[in-house]
Amino acid sequence: MKKKYMNxxxxxxxxxxxxxxxxxxxxxxxxxxxxxxxxxxxTIRKALNLLSEHGYIQKIQGKGSVVLDxxxxxxxxxxxxxxxxxxxxxxxxxxxxxxTFQETTTDKQLKNKxxxxxxxxxxxxxxxxxxEGEKTILDKDFILKNVAPTLTKEIAAVSxxxxxxxxRGLTISFAKKEITVEEPTREDRDVLDMEDFSSIVxxxxxxxxxxxxxxxxxxxxxxxxxxxxxxxxxxxx
Amino acid sequence: MKKKYMNxxxxxxxxxxxxxxxxxxxxxxxxxxxxxxxxxxxTIRKALNLLSEHGYIQKIQGKGSVVLDxxxxxxxxxxxxxxxxxxxxxxxxxxxxxxTFQETTTDKQLKNKxxxxxxxxxxxxxxxxxxEGEKTILDKDFILKNVAPTLTKEIAAVSxxxxxxxxRGLTISFAKKEITVEEPTREDRDVLDMEDFSSIVxxxxxxxxxxxxxxxxxxxxxxxxxxxxxxxxxxxx
DNA sequence: AAGTGGTCTAGACCACCCA
DNA sequence: GGGTGGTCTAGACCACTTT
Numbered sequence: 001m002k003k004k005y006m007n008x009x010x011x012x013x014x015x016x017x018x019x020x021x022x023x024x025x026x027x028x029x030x031x032x033x034x035x036x037x038x039x040x041x042x043t044i045r046k047a048l049n050l051l052s053e054h055g056y057i058q059k060i061q062g063k064g065s066v067v068l069d070x071x072x073x074x075x076x077x078x079x080x081x082x083x084x085x086x087x088x089x090x091x092x093x094x095x096x097x098x099x100t101f102q103e104t105t106t107d108k109q110l111k112n113k114x115x116x117x118x119x120x121x122x123x124x125x126x127x128x129x130x131x132e133g134e135k136t137i138l139d140k141d142f143i144l145k146n147v148a149p150t151l152t153k154e155i156a157a158v159s160x161x162x163x164x165x166x167x168r169g170l171t172i173s174f175a176k177k178e179i180t181v182e183e184p185t186r187e188d189r190d191v192l193d194m195e196d197f198s199s200i201v202x203x204x205x206x207x208x209x210x211x212x213x214x215x216x217x218x219x220x221x222x223x224x225x226x227x228x229x230x231x232x233x234x235x236x237x
Numbered sequence: 238m239k240k241k242y243m244n245x246x247x248x249x250x251x252x253x254x255x256x257x258x259x260x261x262x263x264x265x266x267x268x269x270x271x272x273x274x275x276x277x278x279x280t281i282r283k284a285l286n287l288l289s290e291h292g293y294i295q296k297i298q299g300k301g302s303v304v305l306d307x308x309x310x311x312x313x314x315x316x317x318x319x320x321x322x323x324x325x326x327x328x329x330x331x332x333x334x335x336x337t338f339q340e341t342t343t344d345k346q347l348k349n350k351x352x353x354x355x356x357x358x359x360x361x362x363x364x365x366x367x368x369e370g371e372k373t374i375l376d377k378d379f380i381l382k383n384v385a386p387t388l389t390k391e392i393a394a395v396s397x398x399x400x401x402x403x404x405r406g407l408t409i410s411f412a413k414k415e416i417t418v419e420e421p422t423r424e425d426r427d428v429l430d431m432e433d434f435s436s437i438v439x440x441x442x443x444x445x446x447x448x449x450x451x452x453x454x455x456x457x458x459x460x461x462x463x464x465x466x467x468x469x470x471x472x473x474x
Numbered sequence: 475a476a477g478t479g480g481t482c483t484a485g486a487c488c489a490c491c492c493a
Numbered sequence: 494g495g496g497t498g499g500t501c502t503a504g505a506c507c508a509c510t511t512t
Contacts, residue, residue, distance in 0.1 A: 024449075029478060040502045042279070045479085058410060058449045061479050062510035066449050098242040130504070173295060181418060181438055181461035199436040201418055201462055212261075212295045212303050224418035224436055229466075231414040241482070266497060277483045282498085298498050299491035 008037050008047035014055055016070055026064040027057060032084040055232035092132050099124040099191060103145065103152040121145040125156050128191050131226065135193045138221040147215040171210040178204040179229065188221055245274050245284035252308055253266035253293055263301040264294060268386040308390065329369050336428060337363040338390040358382040362393050365428050368463065372430045375458040401452075408447040415441040416466060425458055439462040 015021045028036065033044045040046045048065055057065045106120045123143050129137035131220045141160065143151070148164055164170050184192075184200045194200075200221050207216040252258045265273065270281045285302055288294045293301045343357045359379050366374035378397065380388070383400055392400045401407050421429075421437045431437075437458050444453040 003326070005500080009507085031478080041504090043501060046500085048479095051246075055411065058445075059479065060447060060449075061508070062477080064478065070450060074370075082438055172472050174292065174469065174471045176292075177470055179416065179464075179466040179468075181436065190468075199418065208295075210295070210297060212297075212305060227416075227418055229416040231416075231468075232411065233414055234411045235409050242481080268497085278485090280482060283481085285498095296498065297497080298489070299492085301497060 004037075004039055005043050005046035005050070008033075008039070008044065011037075012047065013054075013056060015202060016067055020120065021067045023067055024071040025040050025067045027067065029064060053234070082089075094132075095130045097127065097128045097130065097135075098153050098156050099128055101156060123148065123151055125160075126191075127156060128218045134223075134226075135191065136223040136226040138188060138192055140219045140221070142217045144213075144215045147209070147213075173210040173212075175205050175207040177206075181224070182215055192221075192223060194223060197224055199224050240292065241274075241276055241388055242280050242283035242287070245270075245276070245281065246287045248274075249284065249288060250291075250293060252306055258449065260305045260306040264300060264304065271469040290471070299467075324399050331369075332367045332395050334367065335390050336366045338366055338393060360388055362397075363428075364393060371460075371463075372428065373463040375425060377427055377456045377458070379454045381450075381452045382450065384446070384450075391456045410445055410447040410449075412442050412444045417441075420460070429458075429460060431460065434461055436461050 004049050005073070012021070012027070021027060022200070027048075030041055030044050030048070033048075034041050037044065048057065048059065051065075056070065057067055066222075097194055100155055102124050104122055104124050107121055122145055124227060125139075125141040125143070127139045127141070128135050129139065141156075143160070145151075147170065148160070148168065150167075151160065151163065161172060165172060180202050181199050182202050184198065188194060188200050201224055203220040203222065205216070205218040205220070206214060207218065209215050249258070249264070257470070258264060264270070264285075266282050267285070268287075269279055271278050274281065274412055285294065285296065286303075286307045289296055292305060293307065294304055296302050339361050341359055341361050359382055362376075362378040362380070364378070365372050366376065368374070380395075380397070382388075384407065385397070385405065387404075388397065388400065398409060402409060417439050418436050419439050421431055425431060425437050438461055440457040440459065442453070442455040442457070443451060444455065446452050
């Protein structure tokens, strides 16, 4: 049995995307929805709160839930999304080239960002992402080997997240993300089509599993002209 | 009467920050908490869900709520935060200098981003933010005049958000945010201490009130070396 | 006054983890 | 099997907006 509030959420997002509910419209009241979906009010409210968090609606007390412009919200790249998932949303020819794939340990790794106490075996992987024929992103991954023991170069070329979640049955849960702009390194210039660009956007990701263990540090290095981060934010005071 | 789940949220965040609950600890179970705070389970769960969203805890079914490392989460700049609120969190000497403050209309404004139908009066404001003696951020604001009719240059030097929320009694609700890296304009070079930097981080903000009206477009232009965006993200599938 | 969303309650059943 | 969190229910009262 799927979660009821998720079904309702999916149904309403579908109706918003297909413009059955249009931008500026007021959704049926919670009372109407609970009889429409034959459920209780708290369940409807769980679905509506999700819609609100994701920028589909704005709730106004005493009035109702206003549908927002789904095009203006576009697709936020916030949340935790793997490159493969992202590339499925956009419609550009993309490819991944694994340039290094090796085993090392946390203590040998000087610029190690997986701040771990005991020396642990890790995978060190570098991948270049090519979009529309241009090498624009360099991904440098450090992954705990015991989380992904049978990882191969071939899997890394497709999707490491998919392997961890589907093959290994683990749940990737949350991440701390940091965006800065730095000077390109020699490596950046060597493996990317850097043209005349003199800066590089660095997205550092510390990724955790459901049991709160840090299992991956990723540095995504983007050519500045191809970088865009979109987010939907609510003000909370 | 303040919201009960907010009081519980505040109490638990306080206990986490003061290390009464330490990183790695398991919070008292929901059942314990509901008797401790003399409330119902759903109310406890509202508080815990907020803690989870904001990166304070990780809930694990069957086990409990694990306290996360509040230092690693640090203070995300996600959400909607004004420069004044931000500067109060960091401890650097900062100042704001209003360089232009003028009235215009949406139709006269060619590079107008407040996509509005009829010609409306707007404020056009440019402010330079100085951090530790260096001019590093240029904020260009376009604000609907009817939302902020009595705005002055003096208010703009302090906090426009404070004026709108406290003086005008309006609620700023959500925003679409976009981060890109661009070439510095002549203006950037003129008003900022750009040194030799050849790129500028542009944060575009479309800000909406509670009634879903777009009232402000802001472009925050940061010197690349001083820019850092930190976020906490949960994976939702 | 009627209708809307915001909060809170007391209880139920289920899925998951661990001893 | 006992304890944990995840979902769902039916009802209540309140704050706010509109008529």
